[in-house]
Amino acid sequence: MEKILVIGAGGQLGSELTQALANQFGGEQVIATDLRDSARSAFDFCRFQTLDVMNKEALRDLVKEEKVTQIYHLAAVLSATGEKNPLFAWHLNMDSLLYVLELAKEQKLDKIYWPSSIAVFGPNTPKFNTPQFCVKEPNTVYGISKQAGERWCEYYFEKHGVDVRSLRYPGLIGYKSLPGGGTTDYAVDIYHKAIANEKFNCFLREDSYLPMMYMPDAIKATLDLMNAPRESVKIRSSYNLAGMSFSPKEIFESIKKHVPDFQIEFNPDFRQAIADSWPDSIDDSRAREDWGWQPDYDLDGMTTDILKNLPSYFPPKNTLI
Numbered sequence: 001m002e003k004i005l006v007i008g009a010g011g012q013l014g015s016e017l018t019q020a021l022a023n024q025f026g027g028e029q030v031i032a033t034d035l036r037d038s039a040r041s042a043f044d045f046c047r048f049q050t051l052d053v054m055n056k057e058a059l060r061d062l063v064k065e066e067k068v069t070q071i072y073h074l075a076a077v078l079s080a081t082g083e084k085n086p087l088f089a090w091h092l093n094m095d096s097l098l099y100v101l102e103l104a105k106e107q108k109l110d111k112i113y114w115p116s117s118i119a120v121f122g123p124n125t126p127k128f129n130t131p132q133f134c135v136k137e138p139n140t141v142y143g144i145s146k147q148a149g150e151r152w153c154e155y156y157f158e159k160h161g162v163d164v165r166s167l168r169y170p171g172l173i174g175y176k177s178l179p180g181g182g183t184t185d186y187a188v189d190i191y192h193k194a195i196a197n198e199k200f201n202c203f204l205r206e207d208s209y210l211p212m213m214y215m216p217d218a219i220k221a222t223l224d225l226m227n228a229p230r231e232s233v234k235i236r237s238s239y240n241l242a243g244m245s246f247s248p249k250e251i252f253e254s255i256k257k258h259v260p261d262f263q264i265e266f267n268p269d270f271r272q273a274i275a276d277s278w279p280d281s282i283d284d285s286r287a288r289e290d291w292g293w294q295p296d297y298d299l300d301g302m303t304t305d306i307l308k309n310l311p312s313y314f315p316p317k318n319t320l321i
């Protein structure tokens, strides 16, 4: 009987991936954990308990007591927040992964999932259709921690047989959580401003292309990877993954098709330099070849779905839609 532990379940990815895991394994088989007890209310469909992933003993006790078989380790400090507190971001992102990998080896866990990011690429990486294998010189703490984490994942697979799997997510966009500390989170916030009939103040230039993905596609890719036969997962650092690429101007135009009066202004801040260090588009052909990856959503499809569903999740003061 599988028992799934989700670390950082209250985050943008965790809040949706945990539901998908409960749908697959049954709510009783999924333990959602988060540092904040306030996250509990979002998990009435599975088990919940608070957990500080930096507390090695508490993590080990939980894994042993619950006979956990799989860990989804989603807790991390994202790119923009990480630049404000570099050493804390490195400590949390790196040490927590090593605790999980060591535990997987020691307790012989079935599978581990750990998200990487296109943030592992840097200014010297080929910008267009970025290949699976290429130069990676990330210049953010978040990107450095993800690049190092990928090396550790491959090391624990090669040296200790730990079945750890990973995806280099593009910017993820969903309507079930508020914008967080990510550089790509402008593309979440813009929808909230659109349904509230407020002018959107974009912290990136209008022509800043970035690889992005609608959350349902990210969930599908994660479960496709984790459910693939072990021998199909030939890349044990992390797979490139792509959904769509767009600029702030293009997502604004996509929304205007539904909200004709929507307005925007562009005031680039420190996050522009982070965005400029990342690719414009990603080659995910290895994910398609190895385990059959195929995205479902494009920009207009995502916009239609978000504008239909967002108001019921985060009702704005003066709903326009």
Ligand code: VAH
Pocket (backbone or CB within 6 Å): 078, 079, 080, 117, 118, 119, 142, 169, 170, 171, 172, 181, 182, 183, 184, 185
């Ligand atoms: C961030 N949303 O902006 C994350 C993501 C590709 C970016 O990893 O930090």
